[in-house]
Amino acid sequence: MNALAATNRNFRLASRLLGLDSKLEKSLLIPFREIKVECTIPKDDGTLASYVGFRVQHDNARGPMKGGIRYHPEVDPDEVNALAQLMTWKTAVADIPYGGAKGGIGCNPRDLSKSELERLTRVFTQKIHDLIGIHTDVPAPDMGTNAQTMAWILDEYSKFHGHSPAVVTGKPIDLGGSLGREAATGRGVVYATEALLAEYGKSIKGMTFVIQGFGNVGSWASRLIHEKGGKVIAVSDITGAVKNPNGIDISELLKHKEATGSLKSFSDGDSMDPNELLVHECDVLIPCALGGVLNRENAADVKAKFIIEAANHPTDPEADEVLSKKGVIILPDIYANAGGVTVSYFEWVQNIQGFMWDEERVNMELKKYMTQAFHNIKNMCQTHDCSLRMGAFTLGVNRVARATILRGWEA
Ligand SMILES: NC(=O)C1=CN([C@@H]2O[C@H](COP(=O)(O)OP(=O)(O)OC[C@H]3O[C@@H](n4cnc5c(N)ncnc54)[C@H](O)[C@@H]3O)[C@@H](O)[C@H]2O)C=CC1
Numbered sequence: 001m002n003a004l005a006a007t008n009r010n011f012r013l014a015s016r017l018l019g020l021d022s023k024l025e026k027s028l029l030i031p032f033r034e035i036k037v038e039c040t041i042p043k044d045d046g047t048l049a050s051y052v053g054f055r056v057q058h059d060n061a062r063g064p065m066k067g068g069i070r071y072h073p074e075v076d077p078d079e080v081n082a083l084a085q086l087m088t089w090k091t092a093v094a095d096i097p098y099g100g101a102k103g104g105i106g107c108n109p110r111d112l113s114k115s116e117l118e119r120l121t122r123v124f125t126q127k128i129h130d131l132i133g134i135h136t137d138v139p140a141p142d143m144g145t146n147a148q149t150m151a152w153i154l155d156e157y158s159k160f161h162g163h164s165p166a167v168v169t170g171k172p173i174d175l176g177g178s179l180g181r182e183a184a185t186g187r188g189v190v191y192a193t194e195a196l197l198a199e200y201g202k203s204i205k206g207m208t209f210v211i212q213g214f215g216n217v218g219s220w221a222s223r224l225i226h227e228k229g230g231k232v233i234a235v236s237d238i239t240g241a242v243k244n245p246n247g248i249d250i251s252e253l254l255k256h257k258e259a260t261g262s263l264k265s266f267s268d269g270d271s272m273d274p275n276e277l278l279v280h281e282c283d284v285l286i287p288c289a290l291g292g293v294l295n296r297e298n299a300a301d302v303k304a305k306f307i308i309e310a311a312n313h314p315t316d317p318e319a320d321e322v323l324s325k326k327g328v329i330i331l332p333d334i335y336a337n338a339g340g341v342t343v344s345y346f347e348w349v350q351n352i353q354g355f356m357w358d359e360e361r362v363n364m365e366l367k368k369y370m371t372q373a374f375h376n377i378k379n380m381c382q383t384h385d386c387s388l389r390m391g392a393f394t395l396g397v398n399r400v401a402r403a404t405i406l407r408g409w410e411a
């Protein structure tokens with residue numbers, strides 16, 4: 001099932017649990033606006049190359065639309081649509097005053113030089129600058145993009161609209177970024193994991209973790225879990241996978257990756273088949289890379305007791321069913337990875353106030369939001385006698401539905 005069909009399915013299940021009116025259900029599913037633009041840039045060798053960029057603005061009932069921009073070869077309209085919709089429910093679950101959006105460009109950032117990436121980002125911004133804005137749609141980083149990408153968007157956008165730091169979040173600190181934003185998604189994953197494990201009388205210390213993806217989210221989650229005494233026994237990224245049953249020294253792995261650009265040939269662990277990683281024996285599995293990685297092909301073989309969805313949409317509905325039957329507890333993406341957008345919200349607030357918070361305050365507020373959201377999800381699980389995924393979906397969808405009705409949807 002593709003990402004959009006899966007997301008629509010989860011939304012509809014939540015809508016039925018909430019007893020939403022069918023016309024409202026339909027209106028909440030249809031995106032506010034879908035943008036598709038052609039971006040042609042000169043490559044460094046003087047030839048021209050064309051790429052397709054997307055921005056899907058899903059819903060703005062609760063506030064400006066918010067969500068990352070992804071650079072990846074598999075970016076397609078359905079996936080961006082699904083990810084935009086997930087942002088709508090995610091911002092509502094986190095209870096931050098935003099709607100949902102997502103963007104992407106179908107390209108492989110690893111094949112582009114820094115100056116080619118800059119040109120591509122600037123052309124994309126030129127095509128969408130009239131449709132984004134501080135109070136309409138605020139982009140941020142996602143897979144394949146980072147603080148530098150946001151700096152280029154800010155610069156290009158500001159040529160048309162004047163200096164506007166709050167138009168993007170996840171910016172470099174020197175351009176108005178927030179302390180703590182870079183680590184925020186991984187840190188939020190850790191707070192979410194702690195909240196979940198506490199329900200089972202467990203804590204991170206001493207438990208074994210397997211982590212897929214060692215980019216922004218995966219590396220920060222690994223680092224913080226390692227610092228809290230968790231044993232990260234296997235990690236993978238696009239370059240390969242490494243395991244060590246005694247626990248990988250994450251600071252050494254970070255240094256190795258920095259020096260070689262790869263997880264290969266790490267001396268403090270053995271290399272392993274990346275396909276084996278998701279079914280490796282562990283207490284907690286944390287996918288931090290692509291969507292759809294847990295599917296009908298591998299779900300039955302998963303050995304983890306807990307899955308924390310740091311990636312967006314890592315588990316397709318078929319796998320969800322198999323894993324639930326096996327008793328695996330899944331903490332859903334629209335909650336587990338909400339730490340990133342929550343600190344993006346703090347960044348936007350700081351830009352609008354023209355006042356910078358210290359990192360301690362950012363992390364303390366993040367913990368408060370993540371803990372509160374977990375308790376709200378649990379309440380929904382009790383009310384509707386449902387899984388954590390449906391608890392999160394009913395929480396998010398209900399808040400968006402209420403805002404939509406209050407704004408006069410029936411008029
Ligand atoms: N950056 C953020 O603040 C947020 C990111 N997310 C989600 O977290 C996930 C990761 O995002 P980032 O860390 O920002 O991206 P990133 O681009 O910094 O890192 C992605 C990582 O995934 C790895 N990867 C790619 N293909 C892989 C494969 N086939 N097998 C194993 N590893 C593979 C890459 O090598 C890299 O280590 C995505 O699903 C994203 O949507 C969710 C919320 C916020």
Ligand SMILES: O=C(O)CCC(=O)C(=O)O
Nearest residue numbers: 067068140142340341344
């Ligand atoms: O920080 C943000 O605004 C969005 C992060 C994002 O794209 C996500 O949560 O999937």
